[in-house]
Amino acid sequence: MAKKIDSKIPEGPLAEKWTNYKAHQKLVNPANKRKLDIIIVGSGLAGASAAATLGDLGFKVKCFCIQDSPRRAHSIAAQGGINAAKNYQNDGDSVYRLFYDTIKGGDYRSREANVYRLAEVSNNIIDQCVAQGVPFAREYGGTLANRSFGGAQVSRTFYARGQTGQQLLLGAYSALSRQVKLGNVELFTRCEMLDVVLIKDENGENRARGIIYRDLVTGEIKRCSAHAVVIGTGGYGNAYFLSTNAMGSNGSAAIQCYRKGAWFANPAFAQIHPTCIPVHGDKQSKLTLMSESLRNDGRIWVPKKLEDAKALQAGTLNPNDIPDEDRDFYLERRYPAFGNLVPRDVASRAAKERCDKGFGVNNTGLAVFLDFKYAIQRLGKDVVADKYGNLFDMYQEITDVNPYENPMMIFPAIHYTMGGIWVDYELQTSIKGLFAIGECNFSDHGANRLGASALMQGLADGYFVLPYTIQNYLSDQIQVPRFSTDLPEFKAAEDGVKEQIEKIMNIKGKRSVDSIHKELGHIMWEYVGMGRTKESLETALKKLEEVEKTFWSDLRVPGQADTLNVELEKALRLRDFIEVGKLMAYDGLNREESCGGHFREEYQTPEGEALRQDDKFSYVACWEYQGAGKAPELLKEPLNYEYIKVQTRNYKN
Amino acid sequence: MDKNISFTLKVWRQRGPKEKGQFVSYPMTDIPTDTSFLEMLDILNEQLINKGEEPIVFDHDCREGICGMCSLYINGHAHGPATGATTCQLYMRRFKDGDVITVEPWRSAGFPIIRDLMVDRSAYDKIMQAGGYTSVNTGGVPDANSIPISKEKADLAMDAASCIGCGACVAACKNGSAMLFVSAKVSQLALLPQGQVEAARRAKAMIAKMDELGFGNCTNTRACEAECPKCVSISNIARLNREFICAKLKD
C-alpha cells in the first residue's frame, strides 16, 4: 500500500473550506476558455447542469448521451424532491443540520468537507432552478412549499408534485439547450462512450484527453478529443438486472475509467429502496418504485400468525379479513420514534427479516403490506386520493389491485448506488483530467443516501462545484493546443474497442444477453443483496466467474456491429456489469462490518441492527484495477471526523 | 390469479429510414396478462434472438412512464388503448385472447423512422434549443422566494411542465402538428414571472422553428390532448396562440 491518497481537502475550519478553496483556486480567463474543450459524458442532472454551466462560462463543451435526447436521462424519474437548507419553514434548519443529517444518514462513511460543501451550495440550487422556471410547489401566499422526508426532523424538501426529478432535469436541459443554441455546447445523442483515452504529458503522467464512442444509429466507432473528460453517467444498480433504474442505465463509463486506472470506491454500498412493487414473474424487466412519500400515511404490516401468512401466500385468505390484533406493524413495533418513516436501509432490512421468517404476503413470499385503510379512516378517501391518487392509479394499472380497498404489496429493490468512481475534493478521479460527477462518483452519501439528496448532489456537482474545480485543473492547460484524434493513443484505444466488439460478435453462442443478465442479477440479489455473509460473497465471486465464462463462450448477438444493434449495446454493458458485480463482492467481502446499505449478517446487534466497526473500517475502500482476471487491489482513504461525533444511528427513540 | 392469453402481433419492420418497410405477423402464445406490453415485446425478441433473427427495435428506457422514450402506436392509438399512460405503462390485461394487435411507429415527417419502431425525435430538441428556456446563466440569480408566485399559477405551470416530450401529440394529430409540445413549454414559462420576461421572443422563436422543421398546422381536433400520456390540456395551445398573436401584433 505504497500509494498515498490525497483527497485535496482544503485547509481551514469546516465552514470556510469551500470559501477558501474558491478564493485561492486558479481560474481560466475568458479568452482562454474558448480554447479549451471539455467532454461531458451523460446528460442527467449532473451532466446537463455541468455542460450548461461550463458552456455559459465559455468553455467548448461536447455532451454525450445514449438516449435520443438529453431529457431522457434517468434523473427524470426521481419523484420525491430535493433537499436544501433554506430554513424557509423556520423550523430550525441550517447548513450544519443538513450536513449533519447527511453524514448520519450515510452511516458515517462520507467525507465531512464534501458533505458540508454540498449542504452549503444546496441553497443556490433552489435559487437557480426557480430562475429557470422550475414550477416548484407553492403555498397560497406565493412562497415555496416544503415537505419532510425520511431521516430528517425538519421540512427541507422542495418538490414539484411527484415529478421533481423531471422538473429539475428539464430545467437543466433547458439551460443546456440554450448553450447549444449559443454554440457553446455540441450535443452527441445516441452515442455511447466505450473507452477513455489517456495521453502521457511531458512528465510522463497520464491525463484523460478524449473518448472513443459508438454512434448507436450507424454503429460507427468514433474518436473525440478534449482537454478534460467528465463522466456523469449515473449508477450501476442494473447489475442486479431488476432495479428501479431505467433499462439503459449502466455502469459502463465508470468501469471503462476503472479499467484505465481510476479507482472505484465503496462499490458495495448500494441502496435498496423499501417501497417498490414486488416482482411478479420471470418475464419482468424492471421494478417500479412507489414514492417514499407513501410511508407518511401508509402503515406497513405482515400477519402475526404464520398460518395467516401461509394462507395469503396460497391465495386463500383476503388480507382485509385479518383483524388488527393479528397484524404485525413491525416498523412501528421495532422503531417507535420513527415508525414507518425510518431510513430506507432500515425499512428494507426489516421487510427482508419478516419475509425470511416466512411472513411474506404474496405468492412468492416476498412482499409486505402497505396499508392505507387507516389513513382513509382518519382522513377520508378524498384526502388520500388527492395526495396519492396518481400513485394509486399507477399501482392499480400495474397490479390490477385497487389500493383504496386492498392493502398495497411492496418489497425492497435496488435503487441507487452510493459507491462509484473515487474523486477528490475537486471531483477529479485518480486520473488527471478525468472528473466524475453525480451518482457515478462515490462522494457524498457514505453508506446510505437520504431521500431527496441525490438530486441535490447531482445539481451541486454540475452547477456549483465542478465549474469551479475543473478550472483549477485547466488553468495550466491553456498552452496545450487542441488534440488531434489521429494520435497513436486514440488509434490504440479505438482498436481495443473494435477488438472487443469483434470478439463479442464472434462468440456466436446460444444465450441472449438478457438471459445472461438475468442470471447475473439473480446471483447479485441472492448473494450480494440485502443481507450478505462471508460465504455468500465468496459464492458470488465464484458464480460471477462462471457467468463471465458463459458470457464469453455462449453469448449470441445477432446482426452486425457496423449498424444499429441494440443487442450489441446491451452485451457491452453486460460485460461491464459483470465487472461491477465482482467489485461489489470484493468490497463487500473486505468490509467486515454492517453500515448503511451494506449489511453483513455476521455483524449485527442482538436486536438485528447494523453493527459498524469504526476502528477497522472507517475508511473509503478504493479499488484499483490490476488487469483482466486478477483481483483488484485495495487502497484506503481514512475518514477523519474532526467536527462531528461518530455515533450509532438510532431511530428507536 | 392472472390468466394467459394468445394473440397475433402485427409489427412494422423497416431496416432504415429510406428502406421500404412492411408488417410482419408474429403469433404469441400464453402471455401472462400481468406482463407489460414492452415485456411482451421482450419475450418476442428473446424468441427471435433464439431463432437467430434480429430483434424488433423500439425505444424504451425508464419503463415507469416519465422518460418519454417509449413510442408505439398500438391498435390505432398513440401509446395504445389506455388513457393517461405511456406505452410502458400498458399491461396485457387490456387485450383479449385471439386479438390481432397492430404495432406501428410514430408516423410523421418530423420524426423519420430509424429502424422498425424507433423514430428520430431530435426535432423536439431543436425546438427547445430555439427558445425553450429562460436566458439566465448559472449563479447570480435572486433568492428563490424573492418573487411570490400564486399557487394557482404555479400549479398551471406544473400542469404544462409535466410534458415528457414523447411525441404522442404529433403521432396522434392528423396534421402532424407539434403545437401541444411547443405550447406546454411556452405556457409553463409564460405563466411564471421568471419566464414572462422573454415570453414573446420565445413564442416566436419556437413557432418559427417548429414550422421550419415541417410539423403540421394545428386544427384543434384535440387528438393530441386525448392521447397525451400526461393529459396536457389544449388550453396551453390557446395560451401559445395568444402569446404569439400578441407578440406579432406588437411588432
Added chain:
Amino acid sequence: MWLIDSSIGRKVVMSVTGSALIFFLAFHGAMNFVALISEDGYNAICEFLGANWYALVGTIGLAALIAIHFIYAFILEVRNVRAVGGLKRYSRKERPAGVEWAAQNMLVLGIIVILGLVLHLTDFWSKMQFQEIMGSTATVEGLGQVSPTDGAALIGYFFGKTHIAILYLVWLAAIWFHLSHGFWSAMQTLGWNNAKWLCRWQVIGKIVVTIIIAMFALVVIGFWCKAHCC
C-alpha cells in the same frame, strides 16, 4: 408576413374569415326567416339589398372571405399531408374519446359546403343579384320570368321540390357540423380560451350554430310544407 408564413398566422386567417362567415350566415339566416313570416317583407329586403353599392361591396367582400378561407384550407391541407408523410399513414387508426368527428373532417365538410354553395348560387344568386347587375331577368322553368327581387317566389318554387329540399337539408347539416367545430376552434386559435372557457365556447358555439342553421332549415321545411300540405 406572419399571416402567410407562420402556422399560427395561417390559422388566424382561417379563424377570422371563418368567424366573419358565421356572422354573415347569422344575417342571411335572419333575413331568410322573414320569408316564413312575411313573403312581402322578405322581398322588401331583397329589394333593399339588390345591387346597391353596399350590397355589391358586401358581396365582393363575402366572395373574398370564402375564397381566402377556401384557399387557406387547401394550403393547410397540403402542408398537413406533407407533415404526416403522405396520405397513407397508419394502417389502423381509431378516433380517441373526446375528439369530435367533425373536427377531423373539416375539409370534407368544407368541400360539401362549397358544392352546396354552387347549387345555391345557381338556384338563387344567379337569378337575383346577378341578374340585377346584368340588368336582365332570369327565366326559370315552370316559373317563367322572375323579378330579381322576388326572392319569395324562388324560395317557394325551389323548396317545393322534394329533392332540392333534401339536398339543402343535407347541405345545412354539413354546415352545422362544420361550424359546430369551427366556432370554438376559431376562438381557440385566436387565443380566447382556457380550460374553463373551452367547454363554454363549445356549448355557446353549438347553440349559436344550431339557431343559425335552424333558421335556414325551418325556411326550407316551411316552404316545402306550404307546397305539399297546404
